[in-house]
Amino acid sequence: MGGWAAARRMPRPSLRWISLRLRLMLVFALVALAAAVSASGIAYWLNRDAVLTRTQDAALEDFRKSLQDNTGSLPLSPTCPELQEAADRMAATSQKYEVLLIGKVKGGGSCAAPSDRDLFTLATVPKTLVTAVNRERKVTESNPYPYHLYWQRITLNGKPYLVGGAKVIGGGPTGYLLKSLENERADLNSLAWSLGIATGLALIGSALLAQAAASTVLRPVQRLGDAARRLGEGKLDTRLRVSGTDELADLSRTFNRTAESLQKRVEDLSSREAASRRFVADMSHELRTPLTAITAVTEVLEDEADSLDPMIAPAVQLVVSETRRLNDLVENLMEVTRFDAGTARLVLDDVDVADQITACIDARAWLDAVELDAERGTMARLDPRRLDVILANLIGNALKHGGSPVRVSVRADDQQVVIAVRDHGPGIPEDVLPHVFDRFYKASASRPRSEGSGLGLSIALENAHIHGGEITAANSPDGGAVFTLTLPRDASGIEPGSGDGAGGGDRAEGDAQ
Incomplete structure (x- = not known):
């Protein structure tokens, strides 16, 4: 049974190796993922900042020059068509942005001249930007101009745009630009996809590297584990x-x-x-x-x-x-x-368990001191001589240390026979119970020279084991000790061969109680 249980537990170490391999691969993957995501994120934000900065700087610089060139030739109080013509000229540059010019015109009032009335109106410009553009600053050595060029990124109808504005110094009109950043967003999205694919490839590469590293590291460890198991199995x-x-x-x-x-x-x-x-x-x-x-x-x-x-x-x-x-x-x-x-070998024979117990009791003149509760006809294939040794030791031990009457009961099913031997003595001390089957063990140091040799219960247990059975000792709730012998109905599968049948004495021995 022990060997079978050990064999059944053997797959567990391999599960641990697989788990360790997976953990190692997971660590590699997480490290690679963190590194790839960090590198990709940094690369994306650096490229995003560079692309947007380059685009907006180019557009704003072109707008500033165009605003100076196209509004410098306008009269101090231009007409609305003149503003509109200037706005159209400014929008015709290579930077491809829309222009909105707002200024005072002849006859009083103001005029808003957009290059695209459907897309770009004053309502499109954020109020914070309008406020910043129209705010006059104090002219100092560090600030030579009362008005400055401001810009802001906004989203219109789900699309990104750059909005900028400046006021012409000297009472000129105020100009605003609206440049689409759709192309830049498409480029950045393409870059993001490329970085994502690179991150995925890095993750796959790290998994392959982790697999190789795990094989390199764990193969010697697995060989060490296999060697330790073989050593534990006795292959020294x-x-x-x-x-x-x-x-x-x-x-x-x-x-x-x-x-x-x-x-x-x-x-x-x-x-x-x-x-x-x-x-x-x-x-x-x-x-x-x-x-x-x-x-x-x-x-x-x-x-x-x-x-x-x-x-x-x-x-x-x-x-x-x-x-x-x-x-x-x-x-x-x-x-x-x-x-x-x-x-030690078994000499098996078909045995009537009740008759065997009766013969054991009768041969030792214990009939008056032992009560038998067993049905005749309970057959089992056992070694009768060794069964007699077991019974003689258990019953003799009970009579010696527990006192009569000793009750022997037999219960059986299709697989096994259970024989319980109970006495009416003081029972077995709890600290003695684990040692009752030890060789030469005697519960009381005050009686080192008892009639028993201290081997009887040990021999009984060995005879039970050679049948594939077991003996247990316990205290009955009603008082006294109970020794329970469990034997298979057929011990042929346990010990198929036959031996010399030689064995120890058949006298009741044991100083367990």
């Missing part, structure tokens, strides 16, 4: 090819040094662990021969206990009990070494 010989002298190359060298150090450390620990397992296995095997002889002697002494001196009988009984305890410990150690070495 994983190394990276190092080239260059940049930061990524230095990171790769650091990874290689770390992997090499880790490999040496793991190999050292593995060799020590293997030596330790061999020592325990060899010691257990070596102890079996003298233990066999000692066991035979203790059985004879036990049979003759009634005829022994009363002063010697307690010592003989102590030797008998300690010999059995030592024999159980050796058997359990041999079973633990099989699990650690991975040589």
Whole structure:
């Protein structure tokens, strides 16, 4: 299950790499966009200012000269046709602007002479411009003229225009010009489109550059991530090819040094662990021969206990009990070494779970202390010997530390069998619960020499795991501890092969509670 879950999580790192690539490309694109927009905006405004300034300066200068030339020859009080003729002459220049002349005429009154009555009248001129043009300034050294030329940009019917005006000094008429800026706007729009296209091309170019940069930068990082995952999967010989002298190359060298150090450390620990397992296995095997002889002697002494001196009988009984305890410990150690070495195998058979539990209880004379709630006919394909070891340890642990009556209940569905073993004792302290299946763990330091070896519950858990099952420990709300064993109905898919079937002792062991 763990391997499958790890495999299912593997795509996540690639998603992170894609996200990092996109973020890098986005940063490049934003920087390029900001730079392109800033450059385009500055270029547009500089060109706009230059184009408009050049156009309006040319028009205003031409208007100023034309106003002087065409109104200088007019009488002091011209007629309205004379003003109109002057306005037409002024509008006929190459600058192509319309002219409006306003002045006092013979006979009193004033006359407005526009070169285009439909387009340009006095109402077209902004009032602020009219006021500025007609305002007389004080003549000083710094201001030699009482009247000046003023201009303003306006919009008529959605089109841009330049309006300028000046008053002829010496009582002459006041002249206004109206020049269209439509051509300049078209040129500026064309420039804006060109700058927009250039900005888009710059954005595309930055994306391509970001893609190349991302590939260059992220490819080594991705290789480093792949190597780290392989290292995490246990492939300790994983190394990276190092080239260059940049930061990524230095990171790769650091990874290689770390992997090499880790490999040496793991190999050292593995060799020590293997030596330790061999020592325990060899010691257990070596102890079996003298233990066999000692066991035979203790059985004879036990049979003759009634005829022994009363002063010697307690010592003989102590030797008998300690010999059995030592024999159980050796058997359990041999079973633990099989699990650690991975040589433990299942010998599967079709088992009636209720009959198996009954046989386990009957073989240990626990019938009066155990209540069984199980329907006969609940079949499962399991290893009966290992199931007996599990049940013996769980029920024996409950009797030893929880007290009778111990209740064993069985529930099953199409997929699994659940066996709950509950006692009526004080329960398991909360700080002990996480450690009940630890090897040699004993909840009370005041009883380091209990009858159990401290391996029973650990062996029971290993036997459950080899079936593809699990054991959990908890406290019942009504008091007492509850050990729940969950096994598959068919363990064939978990362990298809069969082994020697050798295992640990079948006595109830465990000092968890």
